Amino acid sequence: MRRIVCKIFGHKYRTENCARCGRKARLFAKLKHCTIYVVVVLILVSVVHAQAGEQPRNGTWWLKQSRTTKETYLQGAMDHASQGNLSFESRKMLTASVGTVRVKLDYFYTIPINRNAQVAGVLPMILVWIAAGPGATLEQTMQRVAETAQSESP
Numbered sequence: 001m002r003r004i005v006c007k008i009f010g011h012k013y014r015t016e017n018c019a020r021c022g023r024k025a026r027l028f029a030k031l032k033h034c035t036i037y038v039v040v041v042l043i044l045v046s047v048v049h050a051q052a053g054e055q056p057r058n059g060t061w062w063l064k065q066s067r068t069t070k071e072t073y074l075q076g077a078m079d080h081a082s083q084g085n086l087s088f089e090s091r092k093m094l095t096a097s098v099g100t101v102r103v104k105l106d107y108f109y110t111i112p113i114n115r116n117a118q119v120a121g122v123l124p125m126i127l128v129w130i131a132a133g134p135g136a137t138l139e140q141t142m143q144r145v146a147e148t149a150q151s152e153s154p
Contacts, residue, residue: 108122
């Protein structure tokens with residue numbers, strides 16, 4: 001019989017199965033396959049995660065989300081905003097319920113022209129709209145905000 005060199009550990013053996021490292025070789029082969037599997041899964045997960053990160057948080061994104069995702073997003077955004085250095089009036093606007101803000105954002109984004117607006121940019125406007133009272137429309141509220149800004153400017 002001719003001698004064959006063990007491909008894994010380098011010693012010579014006479015049969016197809018290495019008596020010295022047969023068990024180790026099988027374990028090593030399984031470990032090799034598992035490592036390849038883990039690497040492939042990690043690459044796929046990173047590609048999917050990178051693609052999800054590129055998605056803009058605009059009205060199109062907003063309308064695709066579930067109710068729970070929307071409310072979780074709003075809770076986080078409002079908690080983040082409340083940590084800032086805000087005036088009393090601004091803090092009062094942040095007392096609006098997450099459900100109310102979600103309903104107003106859903107209404108805002110049903111209008112197709114509004115779907116390109118980023119959620120983070122629209123959120124302050126929605127909070128002002130809610131603070132204006134139950135009978136106020138978005139158009140009236142924004143008109144009042146514009147008038148107030150003009151009268152306060154030098």
